[in-house]
Amino acid sequence: MNCSWHPVAVAALEPTIALTTCENALRELMGYVYNEWYGPTWLNVVATDKQRGEWVKRAEAENARTRRGVAAVDDPGLAYANFYDLLTIADKHWEQLAPALDKKQVTYRLLERFEQLRNAVAHGRTLLTFERDLFSGVAGQIRNQVTHYMSSQDPAGEYYPRIESVLDSLGHRIDSQGPATDEVAGYQTTEAILHPGERVGFTAMGTDPQDRPLRWDLTSSQTGLLLDSQVSDVGQPVQLEWLVDDGDVTETGVVQLHMYAEQSKYRRFGRFDHRAFFGYIVRPPSER
Known part of the structure; x- marks a missing residue:
């Protein structure tokens, strides 16, 4: 199902917020469309045993760090997947994402550039002004595309947040x-x-x-x-x-x-x- 997307003007996002925004949008889209496509065991289809094992380790480490009394984590899904994990999954299963994110040769290239800039931030390099704008712009575009796609799947989605x-x-x-x-x-x-x-x-x-x-x-x-x-x-x-x-x-x-x-x-x-x-x-x- 194709959905129309109209860009919305928003304030530039700080790099950390831009990363969270883009990751959350991709996680939400993947969780929805892959479940629709593959069923409740979709995570076993799109992610490897190694990836899922790493996510469980990250979840357990976070729980141990934050507070006592937190229940053990069985399967955290994509919640602890980093951006590279999401990019790898998208590369292999773009067909299901295309109704929201459009052609792979266009949007996936933007996500690859986003990953390059994310790595620069992670290694302590300050982004140049145009790089910060690009980082924010890609995150905003992905979020808006996912928002409009999800709204198109909901009979009342165009009205409500x-x-x-x-x-x-x-x-x-x-x-x-x-x-x-x-x-x-x-x-x-x-x-x-x-x-x-x-x-x-x-x-x-x-x-x-x-x-x-x-x-x-x-x-x-x-x-x-x-x-x-x-x-x-x-x-x-x-x-x-x-x-x-x-x-x-x-x-x-x-x-x-x-x-x-x-x-x-x-x-x-x-x-x-x-x-x-x-x-x-x-x-x-x-x-x-």
Whole structure:
């Protein structure tokens, strides 16, 4: 299925944000189209045993670094694939990506150039101005193409924004899994143990076919209180923070992240356009 793409003018992205933007867009597209094409075992088709083994090692190392009490990782999928992994997969399985990314001889060459610039950044070389612009431009183009493709797969996709990814400061991640036909972008049961006075940060990104500012509301399911609220531009990450309080103490704590287009009077699901949940264990302070 072909979809039309119209470029959207956006502010230049910093190199680290551009890399995350491009990677997330490719992960989302691959997860959706390869599942549609190959079925639920698609990862075994497009990735090698060696690649999947490396991703598990990275996930386990990240979990060990971030916090105690994190469950073991069985299969992290593409979440821990680096850009070179994604480029290798795209090279071998471009046919399924073409409806979104167009002809391989055009877009794949841009991704190869993007990888060259990424390597320069990774080795400490400062990009020249035109290289930074190119790096940002490629990331923006890929994100916009994926956004419009996903919108074309959703009967109401042209009207509403959707969550692309959410990462908490403990290393737990939710990535969008295709068109936002379900109101929940994802639910992450973390098993992390928290106490009043601790802080948990959230970094979120969203996409919108109409390029509107996005409002993000972080709330507690336990107390119903608004914990934080921020606005982001499309394709730019937003930072929110939860200061754990006495009222949050429960063995089944949940925080919700509601996202909606701030400049629209319409919401896809009543009060919001898309949302995500994170579950935590919140216990009383230790008594001495």
